[in-house]
Amino acid sequence: MPILSIRNVSKLFGPNAAQGVKLLEQGQNKQQLAKEKQITVGVNRVNMDIEQGEIFVIMGLSGSGKSTLVRMFNRLIDPTAGQILVHDKDIMKMNAEQLRQVRRKTISMVFQKFALFPHRSVIDNVEYGLEVQKVEKSQRRDKAKQSLELVGLKGWEDKMPDELSGGMQQRVGLARALANDPEVLLMDEAFSALDPLIRRDMQDELLDLQEKMKKTIIFITHDLDEALRIGDRIALMRDGEVVQIGSPEEILMQPANGYVERFVEDVDLSKVLTASHVMRRPETITPDRGPRVALELMRERGVSNLFVIDRGKRLLGAITAEDASRAVKDKLSIQDILIPECPVCPPDKLIGEMFEQSSTSPIPISVVDEENRLLGVVVRGSLLGAMAGEVNNEGVNANAEQLDIG
Amino acid sequence: MLNNLISAEMPKLPIADWVDSAVDWMSMNLEGLFEGISVSIENVVDFFTWIFMLPHPILFIVILAALSYLAGKWKMALFTVLGFLLIWNLGYWDATMNTLALVLTSGLISIIVGIPIGIWCAKSRGASNIITPLLDFMQTMPAFVYLLPAVTFFSLGVVPGVIASIIFAIPPTIRMTNLGIKQVSGELVEAADAFGSTGAQKLFKVQLPLAMPNIMAGINQTIMLSLSMVVIASMIGAQGIGVEVYRAVTQLQIGKGFEAGLAVVVLAIVLDRLSQNIFKPAQKRRNA
Numbered sequence: 001m002p003i004l005s006i007r008n009v010s011k012l013f014g015p016n017a018a019q020g021v022k023l024l025e026q027g028q029n030k031q032q033l034a035k036e037k038q039i040t041v042g043v044n045r046v047n048m049d050i051e052q053g054e055i056f057v058i059m060g061l062s063g064s065g066k067s068t069l070v071r072m073f074n075r076l077i078d079p080t081a082g083q084i085l086v087h088d089k090d091i092m093k094m095n096a097e098q099l100r101q102v103r104r105k106t107i108s109m110v111f112q113k114f115a116l117f118p119h120r121s122v123i124d125n126v127e128y129g130l131e132v133q134k135v136e137k138s139q140r141r142d143k144a145k146q147s148l149e150l151v152g153l154k155g156w157e158d159k160m161p162d163e164l165s166g167g168m169q170q171r172v173g174l175a176r177a178l179a180n181d182p183e184v185l186l187m188d189e190a191f192s193a194l195d196p197l198i199r200r201d202m203q204d205e206l207l208d209l210q211e212k213m214k215k216t217i218i219f220i221t222h223d224l225d226e227a228l229r230i231g232d233r234i235a236l237m238r239d240g241e242v243v244q245i246g247s248p249e250e251i252l253m254q255p256a257n258g259y260v261e262r263f264v265e266d267v268d269l270s271k272v273l274t275a276s277h278v279m280r281r282p283e284t285i286t287p288d289r290g291p292r293v294a295l296e297l298m299r300e301r302g303v304s305n306l307f308v309i310d311r312g313k314r315l316l317g318a319i320t321a322e323d324a325s326r327a328v329k330d331k332l333s334i335q336d337i338l339i340p341e342c343p344v345c346p347p348d349k350l351i352g353e354m355f356e357q358s359s360t361s362p363i364p365i366s367v368v369d370e371e372n373r374l375l376g377v378v379v380r381g382s383l384l385g386a387m388a389g390e391v392n393n394e395g396v397n398a399n400a401e402q403l404d405i406g
Numbered sequence: 407m408l409n410n411l412i413s414a415e416m417p418k419l420p421i422a423d424w425v426d427s428a429v430d431w432m433s434m435n436l437e438g439l440f441e442g443i444s445v446s447i448e449n450v451v452d453f454f455t456w457i458f459m460l461p462h463p464i465l466f467i468v469i470l471a472a473l474s475y476l477a478g479k480w481k482m483a484l485f486t487v488l489g490f491l492l493i494w495n496l497g498y499w500d501a502t503m504n505t506l507a508l509v510l511t512s513g514l515i516s517i518i519v520g521i522p523i524g525i526w527c528a529k530s531r532g533a534s535n536i537i538t539p540l541l542d543f544m545q546t547m548p549a550f551v552y553l554l555p556a557v558t559f560f561s562l563g564v565v566p567g568v569i570a571s572i573i574f575a576i577p578p579t580i581r582m583t584n585l586g587i588k589q590v591s592g593e594l595v596e597a598a599d600a601f602g603s604t605g606a607q608k609l610f611k612v613q614l615p616l617a618m619p620n621i622m623a624g625i626n627q628t629i630m631l632s633l634s635m636v637v638i639a640s641m642i643g644a645q646g647i648g649v650e651v652y653r654a655v656t657q658l659q660i661g662k663g664f665e666a667g668l669a670v671v672v673l674a675i676v677l678d679r680l681s682q683n684i685f686k687p688a689q690k691r692r693n694a
Contacts, residue, residue: 076596104602115597119615129601132611180601 001088002049003216004073004184009046009082011068011240014039021081030239042068044240045082050184055210055217059227060237066220069237070186073218074107075099086184104133108177112189114169116161122172123148123157129180140179147179148172150209167198174206178213187219191226203230224264228252228272236260248272269387270352275345278386279367279376282307287316287334291327294319294334305363307374308338315374318342318363344368347375351383358383429555440559447511447565454507463494474676477683489672498647498669505636505646505673508564512571512632517625520576524583524621525609534584541577549574549635553642567639575631582624586617626681633674647673 012020012033020039023032033039043065050056060066071077073084075091084091086106091099108129116125123144124131130140148154151171161169170190177185191199207230210217221227227234228248235245244256252272255261285294285306294306298321306324308316316338323337343357343365358365364377433440458466467490475483493502527534552573556566590613598608614621640648647669654663 071596074600076599100602100604102602103600107600109597109600111593111597113593115591115593117594117597117612117616128598128611132601132603132607176601186600 003052003087004050004218005083005085005088006046006048006050006069006073007083007085009043009069009072009079009084010041011043011065011072011077012039012041012080017080041240043072043079046237046240046242048235048242048245050216050218052183052216053214054232055219055230057219057221057227057231057234058237059221059224059231059234061222063239064237065240066222066237067188068240070188070218070220073184073186074103074109076109104129104180106182107184107186108180108182109186109188110170110173110177110190112192114161114166114173114193116169116172116176118161120161121157122153122159122161122164125161125172126176126179128176133180143181144175144179147175150178150212151175151205165198166194167202170194170202174209178209182215184216184218187217189220189222192221192223199226206230224267225271228267236263249277268352270355271350273351273386274347275349275351275354275365275367275378276347276375278351278382279347279378280382282364282366282374282377284309284374285319285334286310287338289334291319291324291332291334291337295321295324295328298324307342307366307377308334309374313373315342315344315366315368315372316340318366320362339363342366344372345378346370351378351386354378354383429558433558436559443569444560444565447515447568448563450514451507451511451564451568454510455504458503458506459500463490463499467491467494470676473680473684477680482679486676489676493669493672496665496669498650498666501645501647501650501666502669502673505633505648505670508568508571508636508639508644508646509629509633509673509677512568512575512635513625513629515568516572516576516579516628516632519572520579520624520628521583521621524580524624525587525614527580527584528587528613537580541580544573545577549638553638557642562643564639564644566642567635567644570639570642571632571635574635575628578627578631579621579624582620582627583617586620586624587613589620590616622682626678629677629681630674633670633677636670 010021010024012018012024014020014037016037017039020033020037020041023037023039024030024041024044030041030044033041046069048056058066058070068077072079075084079092082092086102091102094102117128120128123141126144126147127140130143135143145154145157148157151174153168153171153175156164156168161172164172170193173190191202194202203226206217219227219230228251231248233245233247234251236243236251238259244251244260246254246256251260252264252267252269255264283297283301283303283306285297285308287308287310298304298306304321305318307318310316317340319334319337319339323339324334327333327337342363343361345354345357345365345367347367347369349367354365358378358380364379366377367375369375461469467487470490471483471486474486493499523537527537549570552570553566556569560566560569594612594616595608598612603611636644636646636648637651638648640646640652647666650666651663651670654660654666
């Protein structure tokens with residue numbers, strides 16, 4: 001069961017907003033509504049299910065309705081129509097006290113411009129959520145301290161917010177949200193006000209925290225790179241509508257329409273795709289075969305090298321065609337001509353970090369898991385192909401392309 | 407011909423009559439209420455006067471100088487000492503203490519009444535729409551006009567003076583409270599809501615503390631405006647330094663008038679600096 005379900009949620013602005021929802025359902029478009037009824041459509045019949053423990057990114061350019069949408073999740077803004085179900089309970093039907101309980105216990109929020117209370121010290125800010133629940137002073141202080149320690153701000157408790165840098169202020173914002181121990185964390189452009197380097201650090205730290213805490217995080221951003229970096233799933237919004245929901249790979253590789261395609265076309269794929277996306281099936285041989293078999297295999301497959309693996313698929317090294325023919329002449333075994341130091345990488349290595357490795361080695365890079373089992377190979381050709389946006393998994397003749405290009 | 411026709415055709419609106427009959431009706435029917443207000447205000451003024459007259463002038467000056475030192479610098483303390491010694495020397499001590507009591511009473515009532523009204527304006531657009539023009543009216547209507555109904559309701563003495571001062575001086579506190587709360591950034595209000603604050607928690611933990619500099623500016627203005635009413639209030643029998651000024655003016659005693667005016671100036675400067683700075687050192691300490 002999803003932790004948060006959004007059903008047909010709309011937000012319209014204007015004098016006849018309620019009437020506008022019906023007109024939208026009857027098929028009138030936004031331009032007509034704006035012209036004839038002075039109704040602006042902020043969010044247009046959005047549906048999404050957010051699962052426990054995922055990082056769900058809602059992405060869109062400014063004006064796409066993403067901030068309005070996320071503010072309806074805890075009813076900072078009331079939707080014009082639709083249901084918002086938290087654990088299957090519609091928060092639209094809750095009274096003020098029930099809604100407060102949801103805000104205190106279930107959903108916390110981190111704001112774009114931090115929204116720290118300037119008249120309260122760091123620790124008093126972090127305590128705020130517990131203070132309004134009337135949690136006892138010493139208990140809430142302990143929780144706030146734990147929360148601050150979690151975000152790496154131990155020792156800064158008594159500073160005022162304006163004495164901290166932007167990155168640190170947002171850590172306080174994060175600690176304040178975590179102190180309530182909520183199930184869902186709403187992060188509204190939480191890192192957008194930070195400069196790029198700090199932003200990356202914060203993204204990494206959020207991922208680390210998520211490893212430990214396993215919260216459900218709903219992250220709003222206008223930055224595609226950020227969305228691809230941290231999102232388990234991404235909902236792409238445009239003009240108040242959801243255009244596509246999917247994993248980062250799906251968004252990149254199977255864009256739902258031209259808009260998504262244009263949106264993602266400028267993505268720096270080298271920072272998104274990993275070795276596992278571009279690796280191909282390796283040509284392999286076991287070391288008990290002779291060099292003649294190896295040569296025959298290479299000729300048959302049209303490749304210039306083979307990877308040598310043991311029975312457990314563990315990588316031992318590689319051999320080249322030249323060495324193999326020398327071995328046939330000099331009556332050597334595959335063991336004798338084995339090159340054990342061939343380049344390897346883990347499957348989650350970004351392809352942007354593989355170019356140098358690839359260009360300095362005559363042998364394709366092998367992708368291995370933690371137990372050194374060979375998963376696939378990455379050749380320069382598929383690196384370049386991936387950068388051009390072509391990823392066809394399981395290419396046939398991986399080793400051949402290396403020959404052509406190298 | 408034409409002029410005659412128009413003036414014959416257009417009867418004058420009897421606003422004066424309406425106001426008169428309203429005032430008559432109120433003084434007939436609300437006598438008990440006015441009596442109650444009158445007694446309590448008089449008690450407050452008497453209490454303040456009693457407090458201020460209790461210590462010897464020297465002791466009072468020392469206390470005031472200490473307060474000034476806390477609120478500002480030693481220069482401020484020095485000015486307070488010299489200024490009040492001058493007032494004592496000129497023989498206006500009792501009158502000045504009376505005036506101080508009147509100003510503090512009307513200031514205090516303005517604050518107690520004005521801040522909640524300001525909060526109400528900030529929370530409710532309807533209230534703000536009604537009260538804002540009312541405040542404009544109160545501030546621009548010549549203050550002398552309040553004196554007559556005030557005398558009708560509360561008879562002569564210090565009470566109508568306090569009432570007229572409140573009407574004249576309360577608008578800045580209301581306005582600045584309203585403005586201060588509205589100026590609290592939307593994101594902070596959202597944050598307070600998002601963490602599940604009740605309305606009162608949001609007000610007392612976030613909005614009022616952040617509106618405090620504005621509210622203090624409003625209070626400062628209110629105190630200054632009620633001080634500016636003391637001369638006018640003396641015309642309807644309020645005791646204090648205003649009486650001396652008024653008497654000097656009516657008897658064309660230029661020198662006396664100047665002396666009494668000087669006492670008002672000293673009091674004004676000290677009250678202004680005190681009410682401006684009394685909360686600032688606390689803030690500075692926190693930021694240090």
